[in-house]
Amino acid sequence: MDKKPKKKKFEVLENEEIGDCLKRMRQEGYVPVRRMEEPVFQEVKQNGKKEVEHLRQRIIFEGELQ
Secondary structure (H helix, E strand, C coil), X not given: CCCCCCEEEXXXXXXXXXXXXXXXXXXXXXEEEEEEEEEEEEEEEECCEXXXXXXXXXXXXXXXXX
16 A cells, blocks of 8 residues: 655646646645745846846645645
8 A cells, every 4th residue: 555645745837727736636635734935037138148037936735645
């Protein structure tokens, strides 16, 4: 019998909605206990200078085994 980890992180994929990620968590037997967001940046060269621009927000849910 495979033993699942007590806690697991689930990332909301780029072409996925938050509800889809939560559904995926429930199918694996996890309940969301924490939501984390972190920015994703990209370096862009403009006029010979490197500039950092905000690309998107990365959403990660931490799930606990039921």
